[in-house]
Amino acid sequence: MIAAAFDHWDTRAHDPNLHTHVVIANRVQGPDGKWRTLDSRAVHRAAVAMSERYDAILADHLSSRLGLGWEYRERGPGRNPTYDLAVVPRPLIEHFSQRAAAIDAETDRLITAYVTTHGHRPDPATLIRLRQQANLTTRDTKTDRSLADLTTEWHTRAAAVLATDLAGWAAGVLTPEARHPRQLVCRHPLRSMR
Numbered sequence: 001m002i003a004a005a006f007d008h009w010d011t012r013a014h015d016p017n018l019h020t021h022v023v024i025a026n027r028v029q030g031p032d033g034k035w036r037t038l039d040s041r042a043v044h045r046a047a048v049a050m051s052e053r054y055d056a057i058l059a060d061h062l063s064s065r066l067g068l069g070w071e072y073r074e075r076g077p078g079r080n081p082t083y084d085l086a087v088v089p090r091p092l093i094e095h096f097s098q099r100a101a102a103i104d105a106e107t108d109r110l111i112t113a114y115v116t117t118h119g120h121r122p123d124p125a126t127l128i129r130l131r132q133q134a135n136l137t138t139r140d141t142k143t144d145r146s147l148a149d150l151t152t153e154w155h156t157r158a159a160a161v162l163a164t165d166l167a168g169w170a171a172g173v174l175t176p177e178a179r180h181p182r183q184l185v186c187r188h189p190l191r192s193m194r
Contacts, residue, residue, distance in 0.1 A: 112153035
């Protein structure tokens with residue numbers, strides 16, 4: 001199998017969001033030397049499972065390297081709960097979630113319009129489609145910014161939200177007393193996914 005991975009550091013709104021896009025070629029060379037097309041339906045069906053596995057490996061790697069723990073957090077109606085770094089306070093996460101906030105607001109608007117038209121709330125499958133529509137409707141054109149510029153901006157914004165010296169805060173959460181690592185499902189090193 002041939003794949004290319006692209007690491008991204010931010011969202012379209014330029015909030016911090018470390019993630020990796022992986023493009024998998026749907027062609028494979030057989031033992032006879034001929035190239036054939038794979039049935040990519042199976043790969044597509046496994047995309048969420050592969051993404052969750054990658055996220056779990058990355059989280060476990062961060063726990064192992066930095067001793068940071070994770071906690072299960074609700075994100076509101078119509079959204080799946082998530083595991084977040086326990087040391088990162090909710091106000092900081094909310095501040096750096098401009099993209100999610102825009103999607104949530106548009107989803108709420110679409111739900112209101114749906115109720116007005118149909119006289120009832122949408123079923124779960126329709127909610128998913130409305131959220132996907134909101135995602136696309138609020139999607140701005142990507143713009144490139146250097147990681148150095150982004151981190152300078154993030155530092156300033158985070159310091160304002162936390163109302164503290166960011167270096168001191170970071171040093172405090174990385175002390176042995178503040179660490180509460182919780183190992184996740186997968187214990188493989190991150191490099192095994194490359």
